[in-house]
Amino acid sequence: SQKIEQNSEALNIQEGKTATLTCNYTNYSPAYLQWYRQDPGRGPVFLLLIRENEKEKRKERLKVTFDTTLKQSLFHITASQPADSATYLCALDMIKAAGNKLTFGGGTRVLVKP
């Protein structure tokens, strides 16, 4: 079955720096790869999606890359702020159709220090 690896160690960075998170998967490449943010006591919140035929996607200070050869996605937060502190989850959607289950990684906790 598909396995997803995210760095389980917390990422501590200084405000203003770029945080880079990795998401590695085994087996088949997903149709879509999504990134979510989760704050304590809350449910995940969708941030970005990248499709299997896309290399890079941007949204404001966020950037996602997708390399199906390496079976890896990188998630970047540029000019990080303390408000960016949260757990970030990658999730795989294996089917090209609306309405499918997501397979989540364990998440990486990010702590941005002022």
Next chain:
Amino acid sequence: EAGVTQFPSHSVIEKGQTVTLRCDPISGHDNLYWYRRVMGKEIKFLLHFVKESKQDESGMPNNRFLAERTGGTYSTLKVQPAELEDSGVYFCASSQVWTSNNEQFFGPGTRLTVL
């Protein structure tokens, strides 16, 4: 617009008891999902409804779990009888049937503790 709501936010029960979790999706979202996160593990899929029909229940752990979505609106997830390993946070999510990105909207979760 109201988001996905879940009730209760917390539930503490004893082994062998029954618990029913409720999820109210975003109005107009025909897709409804249940996920679960047990301590130290990743969020895992349980099942998926399209309106009132079960589309995929491959993640349901065993027959002690019963999910329903009568009328295609809110959904309930019943655990009967509860076991210690059922403890965790149960998330509900919803999405539109026709969407370009399959973004799922999650509720805040129900934290279930089985003693």
